[in-house]
Amino acid sequence: xxxxxxxxxxxxxxxxxxxxxxxxxxxxxxxxxxxxxxxxxxxxxxxxxxxxxxxxxxxxxxxxxxxxxxxxxxxxxxxxxxxxxxxxxxxxxxxxxxxxxxxxxxxxxxxxxxxxxxxxxxxxxxxxxxxxxxxxxxxxxxxxxxxxxxxxxxxxxxxxxxxxxxxxxxxxxxxxxxxxxxxxxxxxxxxxxxxxxxxxxxxxxxxxxxxxxxxxxxxxxxxxxxxxxxxxxxxxxxxxxxxxxxxxxxxxxxxxxxxxxxxxxxxxxxxxxxxxxxxxxxxxxxxxxxxxxxxxxxxxxxxxxxxxxxxxxxxxxxxxxxxxxxxxxxxxxxxxxxxxxxxxxxxxxxxxxxxxxxxxxxxxxxxxxxxxxxxxxxxxxxxxxxxxxxxxxxxxxxxxxxxxxxxxxxxxxxxxxxxxxxxxxxxxxxxxxxxxxxxxxxxxxxxxxxxxxxxxxxxxxxxxxxxxxxxxxxxxxxxxxxxxxxxxxxxxxxxxxxxxxxxxxxxxxxxxxxxxxxxxxxxxxxxxxxxxxxxxxxxxxxxxxxxxxxxxxxxxxxxxxxxxxxxxxxxxxxxxxxxxxxxxxxxxxxxxxxxxxxxxxxxxxxxxxxxxxxxxxxxxxxxxxxxxxxxxxxxxxxxxxxxxxxxxxxxxxxxxxxxxxxxxxxxxxxxxxxxxxxxxxxxxxxxxxxxxxxxxxxxxxxxxxxxxxxxxxxxxxxxxxxxxxx
Numbered sequence: 173x174x175x176x177x178x179x180x181x182x183x184x185x186x187x188x189x190x191x192x193x194x195x196x197x198x199x200x201x202x203x204x205x206x207x208x209x210x211x212x213x214x215x216x217x218x219x220x221x222x223x224x225x226x227x228x229x230x231x232x233x234x235x236x237x238x239x240x241x242x243x244x245x246x247x248x249x250x251x252x253x254x255x256x257x258x259x260x261x262x263x264x265x266x267x268x269x270x271x272x273x274x275x276x277x278x279x280x281x282x283x284x285x286x287x288x289x290x291x292x293x294x295x296x297x298x299x300x301x302x303x304x305x306x307x308x309x310x311x312x313x314x315x316x317x318x319x320x321x322x323x324x325x326x327x328x329x330x331x332x333x334x335x336x337x338x339x340x341x342x343x344x345x346x347x348x349x350x351x352x353x354x355x356x357x358x359x360x361x362x363x364x365x366x367x368x369x370x371x372x373x374x375x376x377x378x379x380x381x382x383x384x385x386x387x388x389x390x391x392x393x394x395x396x397x398x399x400x401x402x403x404x405x406x407x408x409x410x411x412x413x414x415x416x417x418x419x420x421x422x423x424x425x426x427x428x429x430x431x432x433x434x435x436x437x438x439x440x441x442x443x444x445x446x447x448x449x450x451x452x453x454x455x456x457x458x459x460x461x462x463x464x465x466x467x468x469x470x471x472x473x474x475x476x477x478x479x480x481x482x483x484x485x486x487x488x489x490x491x492x493x494x495x496x497x498x499x500x501x502x503x504x505x506x507x508x509x510x511x512x513x514x515x516x517x518x519x520x521x522x523x524x525x526x527x528x529x530x531x532x533x534x535x536x537x538x539x540x541x542x543x544x545x546x547x548x549x550x551x552x553x554x555x556x557x558x559x560x561x562x563x564x565x566x567x568x569x570x571x572x573x574x575x576x577x578x579x580x581x582x583x584x585x586x587x588x589x590x591x592x593x594x595x596x597x598x599x600x601x602x603x604x605x606x607x608x609x610x611x612x613x614x615x616x617x618x619x620x621x622x623x624x625x626x627x628x629x630x631x632x633x634x635x636x637x638x639x640x641x642x643x644x645x646x647x648x649x650x651x652x653x654x655x656x657x658x659x660x661x662x663x664x665x666x667x668x669x670x671x672x673x674x675x676x677x678x679x680x681x682x683x684x685x686x687x688x689x690x691x692x693x694x695x696x697x698x699x700x701x702x703x704x705x706x707x708x709x710x711x712x713x714x715x716x717x718x719x720x721x722x723x724x725x726x727x728x729x730x731x732x733x734x735x736x737x738x739x740x741x742x743x744x745x746x747x748x749x750x751x752x753x754x755x756x757x758x759x760x761x762x763x764x765x766x767x768x769x770x771x772x773x774x775x776x777x778x779x780x781x782x783x784x785x786x787x788x789x790x791x792x793x794x795x796x797x798x799x800x801x802x803x804x805x806x807x808x809x810x811x812x813x814x815x816x817x818x819x820x821x822x823x824x825x826x827x828x829x830x831x832x833x834x835x836x837x838x839x840x841x842x843x844x845x846x847x848x849x850x851x852x853x854x855x856x857x858x859x860x861x862x863x864x865x866x867x868x869x870x871x872x873x874x875x876x877x878x879x880x881x882x883x884x885x886x887x888x889x890x891x892x893x894x895x896x897x898x
Contacts, residue, residue, distance in 0.1 A: 314367045314379065317360050318413075321420040324351065329423055345434060348427035357424040358448050358456070361417055365460040368413065369467040380464075383409060384471035388478045388555075399479045403472065403497045407504065410468050414461070414508060421457050425450050458509070465505040466584075470550055472501045473517070473582050478555050483643035483893045485706065487602035490519070490638065495605075499634040506586075506632055507615065513588035514544060514610060516635035518601070520581040521561035525639045527583040534594035534607050541598065542590075546583035553579050560894050562646035565745075569602060570650035571641045572742045572858075574758075574894055580640070590631055602645070603638040644707075644891045647861070652704045652738045700736040702863070703771040709813070709865045710770035710886025711736055716878040717871050735866040737820045743858035744817065759898060760825050761848045762815065763891040764788050770886055791842040792884040795834040798874050806833040807871035809840075811885040813864070815892065817851055820864035825851050828887070834871075844887075850897055863887070 328347050351357045368379045377385060387402040428446035435445055448456065476497055480490045491497075502515040518527070527546035533539045558578040562571035594607045610633030611620040623629045641649070698713040711734040749757055766787040791811040799806060809832045816825030826849050832840045853859060865885040873879055 314364045317364055318416050320355055320360065321357075321416050321423075324355065324423060325419045329419075329426070341434075344430045348430035351423050351427035352431065352446050356447075357420050357427070358453055361420045361424070361457065362460065364413075364417060364420075365464055369463045378467055380406075380410070380467045380471040381474070384475045387475055391475065391479045399476070399491050400493045400497065402475060402479075403493075403500070406468075406471065406475065407500065410504070414464075417461075421453075424453060428453065462509055465508060466548060466550070469501055469505065469517075469584065470552065472497065473519075473550065473580070474552050477519070477552060477580055481643075482554075482559050482640075483891050485644035485648065485891060487641065487645050488638060489643065489645070490636070495636045498636045502586075502634040503618070503632065506630070511586055511588065512613075512630040512632045513586065514590045514595075514608075514633045514635075515584075515586045516608075516633075516637070517585065518546075518583040518637045518639050520583060521559065521577050521579075521640040521642065522563075522575055522581070524563055525581070525583070529585070530598040531595045531608075532598055534596050542595070544585055544587055547586055548584045550582045550584065551579045552582055557898075558896055560642045560646065562641045562649075569600065569641075570742055571646040572650075573745045573747055574646070574853075575748060576896055585635075588631075590633060592631055595633070597635065597637060599637075601637050601639050602641045605635050605637065608633055608635040643893045644889070647744075647892055647894060648704070648707055648740075650740060650742045652702075652740055652863075654702055655737050655739070698734065699770050699773045700734055700865070701771040701773045702736055702738050702865075704738070706765070706888060706890070707738075707863065707892060708765075708771040708886070708888035709736060709738060709863050710773075710884065710888075711865045711867045712770055712773075712884040712886065713867065713869075714880070714882040716880045717873050718878040729870060729872045732869045733867070735864065737862060737864035739820070739863075740861045743860050744853070745855075745858045746853035747855055749853055749855035757897055758851050758853055759848050759895045760815070760817075760851045761846070761891070761893050761895055762826060762887075762889050763846045764790075764844055765888040765890045767888055768792075768884075768886070769888075770884075771888070786841070786843065788843045788845050789841060789884065790828045790844050790887055791830050791840070792882070793830075793832050793834075793840040794838075794882040795871065795879065796837040796874075797834045797871055797879045797881075798837060799835045805872065806835045807869070807879070807881070808833055809881070809883055810866070810868040811842075811883060812866045813885050813887045815861070815863050815887070815889075817853065817859035817861060819860070820862045822862065824859075825849065851894075 328350070332343065332347065370378055372378075376382075383406055387406065391399050391402050424446075428448070428450040431440075431444055431446050432450065434440060446453075476491055476494045480494065482489050498517060502517075506512050506515060514531075518525070518529070520527075527549060529544040529546075531542040531544060533542075554577070558576040561575050561577055563573045563575070564571050565573060590610050592610055592612050594609055596607060597604045610631060612623060612625060612629050613619065613632045614621040614623070615628050615630060621629060625631055698715070700711040702709040713732060713734060715732075717730045746758065768787055768789045790813050793809045793811060795807050795809065797807040810830070812827070812829035814820060814822075814825065814827045814829070816822040816827065818824050826847055828842060828844065828847075830840065830842060832838075865887070867883045867885045869881050869883055871879055871881055
């Protein structure tokens with residue numbers, strides 16, 4: 173038996189490994205794992221061995237004629253009548269081959285039972301997620317066809333090999349005619365393939381897409397364990413579907429060889445010949461599997477993208493388990509199609525990326541670049557509304573032009589003849605692996621090996637990169653400029669005495685009292701801060717206004733103003749802007765973080781904001797001022813936070829502001845967890861993005877007693893992004 177034929181003997185081991193092997197453990201960034209540690213945990217499928225096995229065991233380019241007995245397959249031997257000295261030798265040959273095949277078939281049965289048991293366990297452990305997925309196949313038209321294959325396999329094909337007496341010419345011909353004529357196995361398999369890969373007349377997704385859609389209903393962004401469980405289930409379903417089709421393919425090839433051998437040995441009418449010769453159907457079935465695995469990748473990519481966060485502030489917006497899931501899907505396709513080498517995908521959007529990649533051996537100077545072109549481009553619809561994708565007018569990673577699209581463009585790669593080693597992806601993409609390991613993989617274990625490539629060892633590597641820039645990452649990319657009104661002679665946080673609104677010189681009786689003539693503020697806490705990543709800004713102060721006894725009488729008051737702002741160095745354009753509707757042509761959206769802290773500032777001991785500015789606070793004000801006596805005017809507090817296109821005074825965006833007149837002790841708080849507003853971006857204009865915070869206090873003492881204030885204006889964002897106007 174050849175190496176490829178003997179590989180079937182390890183089939184149960186392959187299936188058992190598929191059931192038991194966990195995902196590769198993370199060691200830092202799994203994109204940079206060395207080749208020697210690459211765990212291709214997608215190398216868990218033995219179904220592809222059936223296709224290679226049938227080629228090794230059955231069909232060969234032969235002539236089943238009397239004079240060619242030395243080159244006969246054992247099927248030829250069974251169809252012929254023997255006499256003379258060769259009879260015992262051929263019977264012994266058939267006996268030995270049947271014994272080996274019985275072992276192989278037992279391994280296949282055991283492996284499939286283990287695989288089905290694992291799928292049942294997945295459903296049991298994740299009942300809410302997976303319990304209804306077994307309905308998908310029943311809802312499709314392929315279930316009856318799958319049952320026909322299963323019945324033919326278990327009731328007729330496997331029993332053929334039970335003993336020598338069963339493997340007779342008459343029984344072989346009956347079985348072959350039933351497979352080819354009655355069940356038309358080649359057409360039955362073609363129908364299964366179309367159901368898995370083609371949309372229905374009404375536009376209903378193909379079967380593999382239906383599986384992904386069911387899984388997406390429960391798998392949410394950020395839930396990596398649930399996503400991996402969903403993928404494992406989808407992977408197991410695909411393995412079962414491949415296995416059942418492999419059985420049908422094997423039976424057709426077997427039947428075709430029986431009929432062709434009979435015709436060559438005894439002569440026959442055209443009607444006795446198989447409708448598609450075995451070599452031709454081998455090519456047809458290989459193309460069908462390639463289409464099915466493309467559809468499987470469509471489903472996997474759709475599931476992963478739906479479970480990712482395309483609005484995130486990081487370039488790598490994919491789920492953390494995406495790289496491992498895609499590696500497993502690449503390995504599944506490689507081992508089923510026998511096409512190895514460098515594989516992978518680039519997640520893109522829009523029409524600017526041409527799919528051309530350049531690689532170089534890692535840390536190897538002077539090496540010629542290795543080009544890699546995509547062999548396929550898949551369109552994956554976005555979930556819900558179109559998403560933003562950005563370009564750079566300067567061809568850098570500072571993105572300043574926004575566009576929108578309703579589908580992802582996923583470029584897939586596969587190229588043979590790569591040598592084991594580490595490679596670098598040289599294209600300037602928003603996110604890409606630091607290195608890409610390509611390793612020699614043992615097909616029986618799915619593990620890296622030092623053995624040279626052979627029938628049982630293949631060279632394989634997988635990568636995932638992101639070309640699409642969007643969401644918070646693209647909108648906030650590039651440097652920001654900071655402005656504030658703080659005194660450069662003072663540190664950012666300080667305690668000091670100062671005066672506001674001093675009297676004119678002519679009103680001063682004692683020059684020494686000028687500094688304390690109108691009012692006095694003691695600043696207990698006064699800070700301002702801003703950060704670009706994460707994007708946040710804020711000002712906050714507290715203190716008291718005191719009555720100052722002196723030779724000058726009259727009302728005393730104090731004012732305090734604090735302001736800080738960030739402005740992007742870039743200017744943003746929307747080239748495809750359409751005629752403006754009321755409120756603008758895009759939506760500016762934010763998701764706030766829960767912190768109430770000022771960026772880069774350690775809050776005072778004991779805190780001072782819990783009573784007036786809880787989590788998600790944007791504006792917070794508190795005063796113990798009370799009107800009356802010589803304080804007849806209310807205290808005035810103003811707070812403003814703005815994220816706008818234009819300068820800080822613009823209202824083209826999100827503005828949170830409030831003016832409060834305190835006539836008695838009170839508190840005001842504005843809390844925002846998220847917010848959206850229409851903005852206007854004209855096609856012929858470019859806009860900076862400004863983020864600002866301002867706090868203002870004007871307050872008198874309460875009679876001869878000091879009055880206290882607290883004020884805060886701050887915003888911190890988990891996400892900031894643009895979307896089409898709703």
